[in-house]
Amino acid sequence: MNAAGALQDGPRDHLDAIHRRSVAALVTACEQAGVRRLVQISAIGADLGSDDAFFRTKAEGDRAVASSSLDWTILRPGLVFAPAAYGGTALLRALAAFPCFVPAVLADRPIQTVSVTEVAEAVSRAVGGSLAQGQVIDLVEERARPLGAVLLEFRAWLGLSKAPVVAVPAIVGRLAAKVADGLGLLGWRSPLRSAALAALEKGVTGNAKPWTEIAGRSPQPLEATLAAVPAHVQERWFARLWLLKPVVFAALSAFWLVSGIVGLARHNVAADILTSRGLPDGLALGMVLAGSVADIVVGAAVVVRPFARSALMAMIAITLLYLAAAAALAPDLWLDPLGAIVKAVPTLCLVLVALAILEER
DSSP: OOOOOSSSSSSBBBHIIIIIIIIHHHHHHHHHTTTTEEEEEEEOOTTTTTTSHHHHHHHHHHHHHTTTTEEEEEEEEEEEEEEEEOOOHHHHHHHOSSSEEEEETTTTTTEEEEEEEHHHHHHHHHHHTTOOOSSEEOOOSSSEEEEHHHHHHHHHHHTTTOOOEEEEEEHHHHHHHHHHHHHTTTTTOSSHHHHHHHHHHBBBBOOHHHHHHHSSOOOHHHHHHHHTTTOOHHHHHHHHHHHHHHHHHHHHEEEEEEEHHHHTTHHHHHHHHTTTTTHHHHHHHHHHHHHHHHHHHHHHHTSSSHHHHHHHHHHHHHHHHHHHHHHHOGGGGGGTTTTTTTTTTHHHHHHHHHHHTTHHH
């Protein structure tokens, strides 16, 4: 069973390699090894003629499966809801938990969801041989509903008070997607990228009838899917923190970059503080310059996903070093009315928060 997929090209993902070439290699390997049955998890909207690389490469992978000599089944789920939150459903949780109102781009676009348990059942049947082979099956609930209605269902599921859906202008969504595309170049896998917006603009809809006939019942609607997985406080924590994650990392990056740049620009003033505490001029200047460069390096590195964890750990080490140096060389700065040293403590706490929410899966 192949469920590999990515939303958009980036430093960590290559759509053609993941969706087409790897699937073709898998088909060849199955044929050579005598594996007869293959289940391909594709996507609603997969189309060889699509201008969107996600849908086109998905369809090319499906073609490799369908043209093979294997007993194959291609499953095309709609918006999949699972207890584990990442990708699109993580974004939906976050938007649904927005304070006072629920922002939504393309709030009127139709969406059909499917429970991950429904997908697992379909895979189990296909792998077990109880499905007729050579089928392409959509896995979606019967009724499509607007994205805004989906968000309200998620908000109710989270146990939050009712709030209106506010339609966000499409241009705001496109700008947000461009920013997310830029973050993708830095290794961050945001679900709010241009490919996701293009998919949403088309609507996430399919034909529920074939699976209904196979399963002997209607696919589970969103209300039942959510009711089967009651939300608790950890869901609300996640939903509220998700949109704060980029804010936390942007704030940390800006703080450390500005700190380093100001340190370089005013290195003489900073060095004077140390020399007034008895340090030699050369040593004081060297410490200021080294600290400023270190601040700039970690401030830039923390927004590059492969380096983010190392940068956060370096921030902790540098901050503790600053605090120790202040205690040893200039303890009076702890009582500075502007709190120059004391403010490093909440900054250190923010770094710990960033470490706690860094993981994507």
